[in-house]
Amino acid sequence: MEPNDARFLHSKTSVARTRAQGIKAHKCSSSGAIPRLSIKEFIPHTDLRVHEIVERQSQANNLAKQDACRRAEMNPKLLEEAYKRCRNICSEYARTYYLASLLMTEQRQKAIWAIYAWGTRIDEMVDGPNAVYMSKSFLDRWEERLEDIFDGRPYDILDAALTDTVSNFCLDIKSFKEMIEGMRMDTWKSRYKNFQELYLYCYYVAGTTGTITVPVMGIAAESSVSAKSIYNAAIHFGIANQLTNILRDVGEDALRGRIYLPQDELEQFGLSDDDVFARKVTDNWREFMKDQIARARFYYNLAEQGISHLDKASHWPLWSSLLLYQNILDAIENNDYDNLTKRAHVGKIKKLLILSRAYKKAQPVPGSIFH
Numbered sequence: 001m002e003p004n005d006a007r008f009l010h011s012k013t014s015v016a017r018t019r020a021q022g023i024k025a026h027k028c029s030s031s032g033a034i035p036r037l038s039i040k041e042f043i044p045h046t047d048l049r050v051h052e053i054v055e056r057q058s059q060a061n062n063l064a065k066q067d068a069c070r071r072a073e074m075n076p077k078l079l080e081e082a083y084k085r086c087r088n089i090c091s092e093y094a095r096t097y098y099l100a101s102l103l104m105t106e107q108r109q110k111a112i113w114a115i116y117a118w119g120t121r122i123d124e125m126v127d128g129p130n131a132v133y134m135s136k137s138f139l140d141r142w143e144e145r146l147e148d149i150f151d152g153r154p155y156d157i158l159d160a161a162l163t164d165t166v167s168n169f170c171l172d173i174k175s176f177k178e179m180i181e182g183m184r185m186d187t188w189k190s191r192y193k194n195f196q197e198l199y200l201y202c203y204y205v206a207g208t209t210g211t212i213t214v215p216v217m218g219i220a221a222e223s224s225v226s227a228k229s230i231y232n233a234a235i236h237f238g239i240a241n242q243l244t245n246i247l248r249d250v251g252e253d254a255l256r257g258r259i260y261l262p263q264d265e266l267e268q269f270g271l272s273d274d275d276v277f278a279r280k281v282t283d284n285w286r287e288f289m290k291d292q293i294a295r296a297r298f299y300y301n302l303a304e305q306g307i308s309h310l311d312k313a314s315h316w317p318l319w320s321s322l323l324l325y326q327n328i329l330d331a332i333e334n335n336d337y338d339n340l341t342k343r344a345h346v347g348k349i350k351k352l353l354i355l356s357r358a359y360k361k362a363q364p365v366p367g368s369i370f371h
């Protein structure tokens with residue numbers, strides 16, 4: 001996030017909200033008074049070289065405007081079938097994102113399905129039932145296939161959809177490669193010393209989805225903030241989603257021996273891996289969860305401020321996806337913080353109400369040039 005882009009970052013409401021969620025002393029049942037975690041800690045994106053993506057993507061966007069992007073010539077019938085299959089994968093594996101995609105323009109929704117299908121296939125490799133057979137060479141092969149996709153030589157029909165998408169939107173390969181890097185991390189790492197380490201993992205697997213999708217959602221022609229601050233908001237969008245995903249799945253992940261929670265923070269709350277594996281919801285656990293949820297909400301706040309700088313037609317789908325996913329945090333609270341034995345779920349009626357709330361949020365604010 002660019003600190004000097006004050007308009008962008010510090011809307012009054014977000015500052016007030018994050019302050020309310022900020023540092024205060026609280027009592028933790030077995031270990032006495034301990035400080036609340038610093039959920040507002042900023043993790044700089046300098047080492048992630050986001051500026052490289054922004055610069056290259058801006059050049060690519062100019063090429064796209066001149067229609068000078070590399071075009072992948074593919075059989076239209078095959079492409080139609082390819083997108084149909086990606087759509088099926090997205091609707092089966094990711095109902096929330098699928099619902100949001102239905103609110104997008106046709107070309108954008110097809111791109112989201114292709115990106116989702118590609119991402120979820122690697123995720124399944126490292127996270128699914130066959131994860132034990134995963135080897136370094138498998139992910140190396142996946143990376144070669146990615147290069148082929150970008151060279152217009154798809155390996156299978158699902159890759160063909162992504163080949164078409166990257167050429168339609170002139171996408172940059174860096175974030176896709178980084179997503180594979182995140183999946184590599186998953187093959188050798190199952191603990192995170194602190195939030196910095198966890199943040200890096202979240203960036204690789206989910207922040208990258210944000211940088212990949214900004215060109216698809218389109219930056220508003222009238223946006224006056226820097227492209228970099230919009231990309232940073234998109235990264236925060238992905239981070240918030242991944243943190244939510246982690247909090248929802250603590251119990252499931254523990255069954256596979258994985259704990260995607262900062263170890264130092266667990267310790268501060270008098271908790272250890274054994275408590276997670278015991279799957280017992282204690283008062284310490286609830287207090288710990290309150291802070292983890294507050295942190296995820298902090299990142300949603302940062303992400304929200306980027307939406308208005310994207311193309312108008314993307315506002316409703318993005319607000320929908322943000323509010324729907326964020327609601328999982330409310331569902332964890334409603335389960336009295338039992339994410340060890342229960343899976344937080346947002347029901348159909350609630351989802352419909354959220355879509356209508358998102359629609360209102362996507363409407364222009366009178367007197368503002370932005371939504």
Ligand SMILES: CC(C)=CCC/C(C)=C/CC/C(C)=C/CC/C(C)=C/[C@@H]1[C@@H](COP(=O)(O)OP(=O)(O)O)[C@]1(C)CC/C=C(\C)CC/C=C(\C)CCC=C(C)C
Pocket residue numbers: 093094095096097098100101112115116118119120121123205206207209210211213214217230231233234237238241242245303304306307310317318321
């Ligand atoms: C509609 C929409 C926002 C679509 C985004 C497309 C998408 C979700 C792609 C994910 C690709 C993928 C599967 C990557 C593999 C790594 C992974 C598993 C990431 C997790 C997604 C959750 O998927 P999952 O199938 O596990 O979900 P459920 O179990 O069904 O709940 C992640 C949590 C990453 C999600 C990342 C985002 C939503 C970031 C999207 C960012 C933008 C659209 C940019 C917005 C821009 C601004 C400026 C705010």
